[in-house]
Amino acid sequence: MAEELKVVVFTLANEEYGIEVDKIKTIERMVPITRVPKTPAFVKGVINLRGVVVPVIDLRGRFGLPETEPTENSRIIIVSAHDLEVGFIVDSANDVLDVMSDAIENPPEVVGGVKAKYLSGVAKVGEDRLLILLHLAEVLNKSEIIQLEQFGSEP
Amino acid sequence: MEMNQYMSIFIDEANDHLQSLNENMLRLEQSPEDIGIVQVIFRSAHTLKGMSATMGFEDLASLTHEMENVLDLVRNGKLAMSGPIFDTLFKGLDALEAMVQDVVNGGTGKRDVADLVARLKAIVKGEASPAAGAGSPAPAATAATNASMALDQYQLSVLAQSLESGYQAYYIEVKVREDCLLKAARAYMVFDALERHGEVVKSHPSVQDIEQEKFDRSFSVYYITKTDEATLNDQVGRVSEIESVQMTRLDKSSLAELNPESRKDPASEAARETAAAAAAQPAAAPAPSGAAETPAARQAAPAGGGSTAPRTIRVDIERLDSLMNLFSELLIDRVRLEQLATEVRRNDLTETVEHMARVSGDLQNIVLKLRMVPVDTVFNRFPRMVRDLAKSLNKKVDLVVTGAETELDRTVIDEIGDPLVHLIRNSVDHGVEPIQDRQQAGKPETGTVHLRAFHSGNHVFIEIEDDGRGINRPKVLETAIKRGVLTAETAKTLSDDEINMLLFAPGFSTADKVSDISGRGVGLDVVKSKIESLGGHVSVTSTIGKGTKFSIQLPLTLSIIAAMLIKLGSEKYAFPLSSIVETASVKREDIRTLHGTRMVDYRHSLIPIVSLAELVDSPDYTENGEEETEMLVIRKGDKLAAVLVDEFIGQSEIVLKTLGKYLTGISLVSGATILGDGQVALIIDPNALIK
Numbered sequence: 001m002a003e004e005l006k007v008v009v010f011t012l013a014n015e016e017y018g019i020e021v022d023k024i025k026t027i028e029r030m031v032p033i034t035r036v037p038k039t040p041a042f043v044k045g046v047i048n049l050r051g052v053v054v055p056v057i058d059l060r061g062r063f064g065l066p067e068t069e070p071t072e073n074s075r076i077i078i079v080s081a082h083d084l085e086v087g088f089i090v091d092s093a094n095d096v097l098d099v100m101s102d103a104i105e106n107p108p109e110v111v112g113g114v115k116a117k118y119l120s121g122v123a124k125v126g127e128d129r130l131l132i133l134l135h136l137a138e139v140l141n142k143s144e145i146i147q148l149e150q151f152g153s154e155p
Numbered sequence: 156m157e158m159n160q161y162m163s164i165f166i167d168e169a170n171d172h173l174q175s176l177n178e179n180m181l182r183l184e185q186s187p188e189d190i191g192i193v194q195v196i197f198r199s200a201h202t203l204k205g206m207s208a209t210m211g212f213e214d215l216a217s218l219t220h221e222m223e224n225v226l227d228l229v230r231n232g233k234l235a236m237s238g239p240i241f242d243t244l245f246k247g248l249d250a251l252e253a254m255v256q257d258v259v260n261g262g263t264g265k266r267d268v269a270d271l272v273a274r275l276k277a278i279v280k281g282e283a284s285p286a287a288g289a290g291s292p293a294p295a296a297t298a299a300t301n302a303s304m305a306l307d308q309y310q311l312s313v314l315a316q317s318l319e320s321g322y323q324a325y326y327i328e329v330k331v332r333e334d335c336l337l338k339a340a341r342a343y344m345v346f347d348a349l350e351r352h353g354e355v356v357k358s359h360p361s362v363q364d365i366e367q368e369k370f371d372r373s374f375s376v377y378y379i380t381k382t383d384e385a386t387l388n389d390q391v392g393r394v395s396e397i398e399s400v401q402m403t404r405l406d407k408s409s410l411a412e413l414n415p416e417s418r419k420d421p422a423s424e425a426a427r428e429t430a431a432a433a434a435a436q437p438a439a440a441p442a443p444s445g446a447a448e449t450p451a452a453r454q455a456a457p458a459g460g461g462s463t464a465p466r467t468i469r470v471d472i473e474r475l476d477s478l479m480n481l482f483s484e485l486l487i488d489r490v491r492l493e494q495l496a497t498e499v500r501r502n503d504l505t506e507t508v509e510h511m512a513r514v515s516g517d518l519q520n521i522v523l524k525l526r527m528v529p530v531d532t533v534f535n536r537f538p539r540m541v542r543d544l545a546k547s548l549n550k551k552v553d554l555v556v557t558g559a560e561t562e563l564d565r566t567v568i569d570e571i572g573d574p575l576v577h578l579i580r581n582s583v584d585h586g587v588e589p590i591q592d593r594q595q596a597g598k599p600e601t602g603t604v605h606l607r608a609f610h611s612g613n614h615v616f617i618e619i620e621d622d623g624r625g626i627n628r629p630k631v632l633e634t635a636i637k638r639g640v641l642t643a644e645t646a647k648t649l650s651d652d653e654i655n656m657l658l659f660a661p662g663f664s665t666a667d668k669v670s671d672i673s674g675r676g677v678g679l680d681v682v683k684s685k686i687e688s689l690g691g692h693v694s695v696t697s698t699i700g701k702g703t704k705f706s707i708q709l710p711l712t713l714s715i716i717a718a719m720l721i722k723l724g725s726e727k728y729a730f731p732l733s734s735i736v737e738t739a740s741v742k743r744e745d746i747r748t749l750h751g752t753r754m755v756d757y758r759h760s761l762i763p764i765v766s767l768a769e770l771v772d773s774p775d776y777t778e779n780g781e782e783e784t785e786m787l788v789i790r791k792g793d794k795l796a797a798v799l800v801d802e803f804i805g806q807s808e809i810v811l812k813t814l815g816k817y818l819t820g821i822s823l824v825s826g827a828t829i830l831g832d833g834q835v836a837l838i839i840d841p842n843a844l845i846k
Contacts, residue, residue, distance in 0.1 A: 034835040035726065036814065037771035038821050046814060046827055048835050051484045053812040053827045086817045140817070 003101045007123075009131060010077060010093035013065050017090075018099065018123065018131045025078040025085070027093050030070050042067075047076065047087060054078060056087035062139065063118065081136045099123045099131065107132070162258075165210050167469060169255045172203045176248055177539050184241055184542075193230040200226060203251070212264040215254050221275035222247045228279060243274050245543075310356050310377070314405065317379040322353070324405040325380070325387075330373040335396040339368045344394040346376075352387065353380025372398075377405075472565065475525055482522045483715075483810035483829075489515050490807065490831035519715065528568045530608045530617070531559035537579055537606060544583045551590060551601040552583050558608035563615050567709055570689055571617070574682040578619045578705050579604065581679065586623035586703050596700065598622065615711060620704040626697035628654045635660065655695045659683040687842065716811060718828070719787065720804035720836065723768055724776030727836040728800075729809055729828055734841040736788040736795065738803060743782050755797050757788060762795045765844050770823060776801050791845040798844060811838065 007018035008027070026049075033045040033056055042061025046053050056076055060067050073092035078085065107119035120135040176199050183192045200223045207215035222244060228234035250271055258264040314324045327349075331341050342365045349355055356377040360370045380387065384402055391400045403409075489512060496508040538554050545552040563571070587593075587602030594600065605620040631654055632646050640660045641649075649657075659679045686693045690710045697703040710716075710733075717732040739757075746764060747754050753764040764786075768776050778784045778799045787798045809828040814821070825840035 032834055034827070034837065035774070036818060036821065036824065036837060038823055039818065043818065046818070046835050046837075048829050048833055051480055051487070051829065053814060053829070053835055055815050055817045084817050085815055 005099045005101055005104075007097055007099055007131065007133065008077065008093060009095035009097055010075065010088075010090040012059055012063070012091055016129070016131050018097070018133045019077065019079065019136065020133075021096060023079055023081045023136060025080045028076045028078065028087070030074050030076060030089075044089060049078060049087075052085075054085055054087050056089060058089045059139075060089075060091075062088075063115070079136065079140075082140055084140050086140060097125055097131065099125060099133075104133065161210065164469075165206055166255065166259050168206060169203060169258075172199045172206075173248065173252055173255060174535055175199050176203075176251075178535065180241070180244060180248065181538050181542060183236065187236040190230055190232070193226060197223065197226045197230055207264075212254065212258065214266050214268050215251060215264055218247055218250060218254075218268040218272060218275075221272045221279075224279050225275055234278075240278055243271070243278065245539075247271050247275065313356055314377065314379065315407070318405075318407060322379045322381055323383075324356075325378045325384070326375065326403040326405055327378055327391075328373060328375040328399075328401040328403075329391065330398040330400075332396045332398045333372065335372075338370070338372075339366050341394055341396050342366075342370075342374060345391055345397065348390045348394060349376065349378055349380075349387075352382040352390065353378055470525075475565075479522060479526065482518065483812075485515060486519070486715075486808070486810055487829050487831060487833070491833075494831050523564075523715065526565045527562035528565050529560050529562050530568065530571075530615075533568055533572045533575060534559045534606060534608070537575070540576065541579065541583055541604065544580060548584065549589065550583070550587055552587050553601055553603045554579075554606060555603060556606045561608040561610060561615055563709065564711060567615075567689055570685065571707075571709065574685045574707070575606075575617065575619070577679070577682045578707075579606065582619055582621040582623070582703065582705070586621035586625075588624050592624070610711075615709045617707040617709065618704060619707075620702060622702040625699040625701055625703055626655055626658070626695070627699060631655075631657050652694070652696070655697055658695065659693070715808055718807060718809045718838065720807055720809075720830075721767075721785075721787070721800040722802040722804055723771070723773050723800060726771075726773065726776075727804065727830065727834070728767070728771075729807075729836050729838045730787060730789070730798075730841060731825075731838065732806060734789050734791065736790050739786055739788065740783050741786045741797065741799070743784070755786070757795065757797060760795075762788070762797055765796050765798045767798050767800050767839070770844070789841045789844065791842050794845050796845045798841075809836075809838070 006021040008021055008024050009016055009018050011017070028047075028049070031047050033047050035045040036043065036055070039045075040061075042058050044056045044058050046055050048054075058067055068091075070089065071091070075090055075093040076087040077090055077093055078087050103125070104121040104123045107116045107122050109116050118135055118138050119132055121133045123131040123133060125131050176196060179192050179196045179199070183189065183196065186192070200219050204216050204219035204223060207213075207219060225234065225240065225244065229236055234240075250266060250268055254264045254266050257266070318324055329342070329345055331338050335341055346355065346358075346362070346365075356379060358365065358374060358376040360374060364370060365374055384404065388400060388402065391397065489508075492508050493512065496505045534556050537556070541552055541554040582604050583602075587604065588596070588598075590600050593602065603622050605618065607616075607618045607620070609616055628651065632649075635641055635657045636643050636646055640657060659682070683693055686707055686709070692708040694706050694708075695703065696706070718729040719732055719735055719738070720727060720729050722728075741755050741764075745755055747756075747761075749761070754761040755764050766778060767773070768778060778801070784799045785801065785803055787800060789796055789798055811826045812828060813826055814824065822843045823840060824837045826838045827835050828838060830836050
C-alpha cells in the first residue's frame with residue numbers, strides 16, 4: 001500500500017526539491033543575517049527567529065552550486081531534524097505537494113549538480129514534473145563540515 | 156490505565172526516597188544502635204516498594220521487599236546491624252538506583268536481582284529466629300490491601316495517652332450533603348472547627364485527598380479533645396451543607412479492639428504518604444509525642460500551629476526554560492523601548508519606561524532565582540561515594556560537607572557533577588594517604604576531605620580540601636618534563652602555583668599505579684576544560700605533607716550577563732564585562748612591534764595587541780588607516796591584552812543564547828544575543844583572544 005507523503009517544494013538553480021512537511025518548522029522571508037566568523041562559506045550566519053538564534057546555511061553553497069544574491073523570492077526554510085535547527089536559504093518556496101511513496105525512485109548519481117548522497121530519492125509528480133527529495137541527515141551532517149573547515153583553514 | 160502522567164512523579168519520588176535511604180544508611184553506619192534511623196529507612200523503603208508495585212516494576216518491588224524484611228528485623232531488635240549486612244543493603248540500594256535510572260531512560264526497570272534477594276533472604280533466615288522471619292512479611296503483604304481506618308502503634312499510643320491524661324477521644328464520621336458543591340471547602344471548615352478545640356490524630360481519607368475532593372460524601376477522623384460532645388456537635392453542625400455528624404466516644408476497651416489491626420498499618424500509612432508527596436517526606440522523622448498531629452493534619456490547618464513544611468510544587472524544567480525565554484524577549488523589548496524613549500523625549504513615556512525597567516529588573520531576579528538549585532542536589536551523592544572509595548582503597552576518610560544550601564543556576568548544577576566527582580576521587584585516591592603512612596606521619600588515621608560551597612560576590616566557590624600528602628612539586632615537574640608537557644628550561648622559571656596547575660595539563664598523571672578510581676591521566680584536564688566552559692575557573696594550592704585544596708569559581712548564572720557592546724564597521728559584537736579591565740584609546744605611534752607581535756604600553760607594562768577585525772575577518776573595517784583606535788583591555792587570569800575595536804556602543808545586560816548545535820567548535824564566539832533592534836550580535840569569548 002503506497003503511503004502519501006506531504007512535501008514542501010522549493011527551487012534551487014531551476015530544479016525543484018522537496019522536504020517532508022513534518023521536518024519543517026516555518027518558512028521565512030529573508031531577514032538580516034549576522035555573519036559568524038570562522039565558519040565554512042556556505043554558513044551565512046545566524047538569524048533571530050522570534051527570540052531563538054538559528055544558524056542559516058545557503059543550500060546552493062552547501063551543494064556546491066554557484067551562489068547568487070538573494071532576491072525578492074528567496075526564502076529561509078527552518079528545518080528541525082536530528083536534534084538540529086537550521087535555516088536553508090533557497091531560491092523560492094511556494095508549494096506543498098502530496099507524493100505517493102511508490103512514485104519515489106532511487107536518485108541517479110548526480111541530479112542538477114547535487115551529489116546523490118544528499119538525496120533520498122526522485123519523485124515523479126504528474127506528467128513531467130520531477131521532485132528531488134533531500135536526505136536531511138546528510139545535508140546536516142556535521143562531520144563533513146568539520147572536514148571542510150579544516151580544509152578551509154589550510155593556507 | 157494511563158501511567159505516563161504518574162511516571163514523572165514516580166521517578167522524582169523514587170529518587171528522593173533512594174537519596175534518603177542512602178543518607179540514612181550512612182548515618183546508621185555511624186551509629187548502628189539508633190533504631191530511630193532504622194524506622195526512617197524502613198518507611199522510605201516501604202513507600203518505595205508500594206510505589207514500585209503500583210507502577211508495575213516488579214523487580215524493584217521484590218528487592219525492596221527483601222531489604223525491608225531485613226530492616227524490619229533490625230527495627231524490632233531481632234537482628235543487629237553488622238558490616239556484611241550494611242554492604243548487602245548498600246548493594247541493594249545500588250541495584251535499586253540502577254533500576255530507577257533504567258526507568259528514567261525509558262526502560263522497564265527490569266534487572267536480575269535474584270542473587271541479592273537470595274542474600275537478603277539468607278540474612279533474614281540465617282541470623283534471625285524463624286518466628287521473626289515468618290512474621291516479617293506480614294506488614295508487607297498487606298501493602299496492596301486497601302488502607303482503611305487503621306491506626307498505627309504511634310497513633311494508638313497517642314490516643315491511649317490522651318485518655319489517661321483526661322482528654323476524650325472520639326471517632327467522628329461526617330457526611331456532607333449530596334448537593335454540596337464545594338466538598339473540600341466544607342471538609343476544611345469541619346477540620347478547622349475541630350482543630351480549634353483539639354487535635355485530629357488521623358483522618359480517612361487522608362487530608363490531602365480530602366483537600367482534593369477525593370472522597371465520596373463522608374469522611375472520618377480520630378480526634379482528641381477536652382471539649383464535650385455537645386459543644387463539638389454544635390460547632391461542627393454549624394458548618395453548612397453538612398448532612399450528619401456521628402460521634403462515637405472511644406474508651407480504652409474500644410482502643411484495644413483497634414489494636415490487632417495495627418499490624419496492617421505501617422503499610423497503609425506508607426501508601427498514604429506516597430499521596431502526600433513532599434509534605435510527608437519520610438526523611439522527616441515522626442514528631443515527638445508533644446505534637447500529636449500527623450504531618451498531613453498539620454498541612455490542613457496552617458494556623459493551627461507549627462507548620463514548618465515548606466510549600467513547594469514541582470515544575471517541569473522546560474516550563475522554566477520557556478519562562479526564561481519569554482522573559483528574555485521582554486528584556487529585548489525593554490531595551491528597544493528605552494532606545495525609543497530617548498529618541499522621542501517625552502517625559503511621561505520616559506517615566507513609564509523607567510518604571511517598566513525597574514519592574515522587569517525585579518522580575519529578572521525572580522526568574523533567575525527560580526532556576527537556582529541548592530548544590531546539595533549534587534553534593535548529596537558524595538558521602539556515599541567517598542565511603543565506597545575509602546573502603547575499596549583501604550583508607551579511612553571523612554567527608555565534611557559545608558554550605559550545601561548554597562544555590563547555583565540549574566544549568567551549572569547539571570554540569571558541575573562530573574568534575575566534582577573527579578576532584579573528590581582524586582583527593583581520596585591521591586591526596587589522602589594509606590592508614591600506615593598517616594600513622595607514620597603522626598596524623599590521625601582517618602583522613603578528612605572538606606567539601607565547601609559558598610557565595611562571594613557574583614560567584615559561587617566550591618572547594619575540595621584534603622589533609623593528605625600534598626602535591627609533590629619536584630615529582631610533578633619531573634613527570635611533566637618526561638611526558639613532554641614542557642621543557643626543562645621553562646620548568647625552572649615556573650612558580651609553585653604554576654607547577655600545581657600542571658596537574659591540569661592534558662595527558663598528565665602523577666600516580667605511580669593506575670587504579671580504577673582515578674589516575675588514567677585523562678581526568679584533571681577534562682575537569683578544567685569543563686569548568687572553563689561553564690565560565691568558571693579552577694585553581695589549586697598545596698602544602699607538602701599538609702594537604703591540597705582545589706578551588707572552583709563559578710558564575711552564579713549563565714543566562715544573563717553584563718556586556719560591553721562594540722561596533723566593527725557594520726557589525727556588532729559583545730564582550731562579557733567580567734573580563735574587561737578598562738576601555739581606552741591608543742595612538743598609532745604608541746604601537747610597537749616586538750618579535751613580530753604588536754605591543755602597547757599599558758600602565759608601565761607591555762601588553763600584546765589583538766586586532767578583532769583581523770580575527771573575525773571583518774568585511775568592512777580595519778584599524779590600519781586610523782590615527783587613534785579604541786581599545787578594550789581584557790584579562791584572562793593575570794594576563795592582559797588590548798583588543799582593538801572600531802567604536803564602543805555601551806554597556807548592556809544581554810541574554811545569552813547559544814548558536815545552536817549546528818555551529819559548534821567556534822572557539823572565538825561563546826554565544827549570541829539579540830539586540831534591541833532584533834539583530835543578532837555575537838558574544839566574543841575573551842579567553843580565546845589571550846593565548
